[in-house]
Amino acid sequence: MSGGFVFSEKPIQIESGDGAYLYDTKGTEYLDFGASYAVTPLGHSHPAVTEAIQEQAETLTYVQASYPVEVRTELYEKLAALAPGDIENVWLCNSGTEANEAAMKFARAATGRSKIVATKRGFHGRTMGALAMTWKDKYKKPFEPLAGGVEFVPYGDGEALAEAVDDETAAFFVEPVQGEGGIHPATTEYLQHAREVTDEAGAALVFDEIQTGVGRTGNLWACEGVGVEPDILTSAKGIANGLPLGATLVKDWIADNPGDHGSTFSGGPVVCAAANATLDTIVDEDVPAHAAHVGEYLRSELEAAAETHDLPVREVRGSGLMIGIQIKRGANRVLKNLALSEQVLALPAGRTVVRLLPPLTIDESHADQFVESFAEVLG
Numbered sequence: 001m002s003g004g005f006v007f008s009e010k011p012i013q014i015e016s017g018d019g020a021y022l023y024d025t026k027g028t029e030y031l032d033f034g035a036s037y038a039v040t041p042l043g044h045s046h047p048a049v050t051e052a053i054q055e056q057a058e059t060l061t062y063v064q065a066s067y068p069v070e071v072r073t074e075l076y077e078k079l080a081a082l083a084p085g086d087i088e089n090v091w092l093c094n095s096g097t098e099a100n101e102a103a104m105k106f107a108r109a110a111t112g113r114s115k116i117v118a119t120k121r122g123f124h125g126r127t128m129g130a131l132a133m134t135w136k137d138k139y140k141k142p143f144e145p146l147a148g149g150v151e152f153v154p155y156g157d158g159e160a161l162a163e164a165v166d167d168e169t170a171a172f173f174v175e176p177v178q179g180e181g182g183i184h185p186a187t188t189e190y191l192q193h194a195r196e197v198t199d200e201a202g203a204a205l206v207f208d209e210i211q212t213g214v215g216r217t218g219n220l221w222a223c224e225g226v227g228v229e230p231d232i233l234t235s236a237k238g239i240a241n242g243l244p245l246g247a248t249l250v251k252d253w254i255a256d257n258p259g260d261h262g263s264t265f266s267g268g269p270v271v272c273a274a275a276n277a278t279l280d281t282i283v284d285e286d287v288p289a290h291a292a293h294v295g296e297y298l299r300s301e302l303e304a305a306a307e308t309h310d311l312p313v314r315e316v317r318g319s320g321l322m323i324g325i326q327i328k329r330g331a332n333r334v335l336k337n338l339a340l341s342e343q344v345l346a347l348p349a350g351r352t353v354v355r356l357l358p359p360l361t362i363d364e365s366h367a368d369q370f371v372e373s374f375a376e377v378l379g
């Protein structure tokens, strides 16, 4: 297993998936409340997405982005229409970290400045530029030196932000809800303040919505929930329901001077077809509102179970179906027991947080199944 030197593999061999469930080679059914890091908002093997992929693969698998192709043009237009406010320009790539690399480059080219401000506990990816904006030393130390000019401020501290963002700042990068850092939602005031501070300094406000976007927090984009419009919004993870796609969505003043950027695989037709089907389904079926409703139910059931069974839970937080359960013990052991004795999959976010990013299409019965299993393991 040659990937083993990078990934520590789990003792479950997955063979297929259907909706909120994964199946291993022995036919055991697992409730998937991690969705492989929010990558399948519509659940596994969603028929509309599968059909779109099949049809496109039979018609045209790939042609470079400088030849217009209907399916790609459709995605450009769809994303421009769905993007918040006046964001009209779309750059496509293959992953979250690449979407953030592009955002960094575009912001530097458009402002003619180099300094980047990012947040403590933040996560923006693992390539050399995005990694430089990522907080945890564990991810960075062996690979230094990284891209220079990044200053970190405490997440949620308006004063520190106002001090750090100055007339040399190209951009402030922030997650509306920190994911990897432990599921910490920003306040509306903080994000509004970030908008004012960056406007005043002539810097770009970049929302990294790679985890929060595509309906996850109960709005299509988390920034809609707080009424703040960034200059750049980055998306990836769930945007094509499992195929690799990243998007950097930018306002005109950024797009007017993007520098020279490119990528061979930008906007491949098969991936675009999957994204079109994913976004159409999410919008047509109002999946974000559903996620808001089920998320609220799940959070309140978790709190009630913690109380009733006197579980070692400190806090349940998050929004929509992006939920962190801060527990009074190590998350990894709990997650292992959940998987092996209850056939329920979830994720960690740091040492003591159990992170839930289930498909947005789950219903209350899936939420009940999770809460019952969680109480069983933790109790």
Ligand SMILES: *Cc1c(COP(=O)(O)O)cnc(C)c1O
Pocket (backbone or CB within 6 Å): 095, 096, 097, 098, 100, 123, 124, 125, 126, 175, 179, 180, 208, 209, 210, 211, 236, 237
């Ligand atoms: C996952 C993630 C990334 C990196 O995305 P990759 O596709 O793994 O490169 C960046 N920012 C946030 C907020 C993420 O959750």
